[in-house]
Amino acid sequence: MNNAKQLFAGLILMALGLGTAQADYTLNLMKGVTKVSNDIYDLHMLILWICVVIGVGVFGAMFYSIYHHRKSKGHEAAQFHENTTVEIIWTVIPTLILVAMAIPATKTMLELNDVEKSDMTIQVTGRQWYWDYKYLDNDIHFESHLDEGSERVHRTVGADPRSVPHYLLNVDKPLVIPVKKKVRFVLTSTDVIHSWWVPDLGWKKDANPGFINEAWTSVDKAGTYRGQCTELCGRDHGFMPIVVIALEQPEYDAWVKKTLEQQKQKPDLSDQSREQLMAHGESVYLKNCVGCHQINGAGVPGLIPALTGSAIATGKWESLDGFLRAGTAKMPSFSKLDGKEYAELMTYVRNNLGNKVGDVLQPKQTALPDDDD
């Protein structure tokens, strides 16, 4: 009997969730902000209610039987063991229900798959452990990392996740798109398989290394939409969120203009104090190095070398610089950093994480002529 109570309690809870489905996170699937996500929500509700009805019927019959057809009540067992008519009925009816379900499902699937006639294209590249966005129409290109607040909290045992806004669902640079435009995404990866999912858009799509997937969205409503990587991609799989900001067209255009201008700016190579270098260096470290080498520089025994006491990290800075730019079989090249970031990062690594080299590296020392982007 308790089974039934459990089940019905569960179903009622689920039903309660339906009424408040507009809220950001609820018991039920969110409707989302695109036509496709709404169609998917409708499919979800339709199949859910079909399951509820079948469940009530089958479990109802079962529990009626359990209550009435028990030996303790003196019920005599009937000895029937087949009935062709009912067996045909309960084969045919589910088949018809499935056919009826398949029609709207096929329609939505075709819609979801239709990437033709897009207004703009964004290339999404999954990396361990952040997303890289490239606007193919206007050359905007940036990385989107977990925000520093979440980064510090999740790496500190006992830190309070509620102390940072949108814990683990916040990034330093969100993806920005215009509303009511068909945005096509091409997704790939440079290392392992990732999967790009924003529930409000209604879909996720895998980012496979060496291959390109396509997907699209057209957001109806301006707003901020959050999601996460949904394919296990290593130790920091849980720490590479996605934030999409949908803007009205004029605001979007302004954002594009501003971002392009910022991208053109050369890095500021003026001298910094030791404290400034260390503070900036920590930010660069948290963004680029911490996933493998850990917050204390200890690495991971057997997998990832420690930076603390490392001969490369604490040797001549020129060789550390060369090492970072070249990368190795295990470590990607960090030539994407600019001269300023090199100075900050190397100063930090050589004078923190248990290292005390004592030198201060200035951007002018570490910058190469082609480091200007």
Added chain:
Amino acid sequence: MSAVVDEHDHHADDHHDHGPAKGLLRWITTTNHKDIGTLYLLFALTMFFVGGAMAMVIRAELFEPGLQFVDPAFFNSMTTMHALVMVFGAVMPAFVGLANWQIPLMIGAADMALPRMNNMSFWMLVAGVLLLASTLFMEGGAPNGGWTLYPPLVLQPITVGKALPFAIFSVHLLGISSIMGAINIIATIFNMRAPSMKMMDMPLFVWTWLITAFLLIAVMPVFAGAVTMLLTDKFFHTSFFNAAGGGDPVLYEHIFWFFGHPEVYIMILPTFGVASTIIPVFARKPLFGYASMVWATASIAFLSFIVWAHHMFTVGMPIAGELYFMYATMIIAVPTGVKVFNWTATMWKGAMTFETPMLFSIAFVVLFTMGGFTGLMMSIAPSDFQYHDTYFIVAHFHYTLVPASVFILMAAGYFWLPKWTGHMYNEKIGQLHFWLSVISVNILFFPQHFLGLAGMPRRIPDYAVQFADWNMISSIGGFIFGASQLLFLYIVIDTIRGGTGEKVTDEVWEDASKHGLEWTLPSPVPYHTWTTPPTSVPTEHVLDLH
């Protein structure tokens, strides 16, 4: 000829009193199907607690947001190892153990067809699982790329340390062990049945295992091939799954799930067989729709080969592939529905009693159906673009594995232990175990549906704060469920050592001998049974000895 037969019979009688060998060597060298069945079952029970302990680590870490106990990589090792241990160490061996014990008893065979191979397949299983477990202590830790072992992640030097080749060799051993077990079961069922038992007279448990054995033989080599390709990609510079060398990581997913989908049915089909055995006994009715049960099982097994890519709807398939795999997957609901309807009809107008095995079986029908519903929901490909790789799928497959396969294994334990040992288990503690399990398993897994729909991905060691409440509830359910299983351990030990002291009858359960040959044997079952085959066998509906 008849003289030879006579002499043989005489010979057998001479040795009739010989019981098992004494001491530890009995268990190492035994070729007796009952001993090997016991070994499998005890090994599976041990692994159930090992895998369960890993689940406790997972639920403890997820009790609250933030990282409390374990490093993310170790967390990933735990999810990976929990799955591998539960699938290959607990559920599959437990069903092989039941097959070893029950199939010869049910079909009137003296033993399994290939007794020495039987022994070998058990000890190879132990070797495989120990090898896998040893990776926990290796530099870089146990495999942590998920039980699906997807490349390139699992080949990455920064992700998996020295464990990979050991894990792969372990998979090879487990595969060989399973294949040998399957060959043995097929050979036994085809060749050793009592002469008068036709295929359509066989108990459903025998049928479902026969079909499962074919699934095993078909797909374990595929899995072995896939992991061997991982091995050569890693150590011999091949590029099966490396795009830079002309390979494709998605190819691995296809091969893996071609194995993986039948694999999940390998864990559920024998479950169906046990449920179809237990429910009629306590409903005091013949199983409803015997023939349709057999055909439904065969259809499900066939369909399991042609639906694999529904595990990969979001991987980027052509639209034709998406639609085909959606339709094919939806069809599975039909034969599965037939089974659920048949079990319900078996209970209908019965004279039911609710001993522990029946309670677990009823819970199985209800909760497996819940897992079936979410399975149907996920077969709708566009919806799966939301559900995929979230806690919704975690809830789905745990409903089909824990309150389904595991509950039925518990039911089987309560159902047959009195037969095997000759002692009755403690019904009160059994019922306590049931109620604790059925309540806590729902507290554990039902909220995970909400988490998934609300957007929580699976395989993450830490989560956003809006997921905190349901995770805490789920963890509490998990701890209660885990602790409750110690009651089962107690009952198994207690029953073996004498149980309630009540001497059980040969048929143990009222009129059970109408339902299966094993209940016509003495309790406890003698070390050697059916040295001469039974003359009267159950028809497809009910055993009529008169």
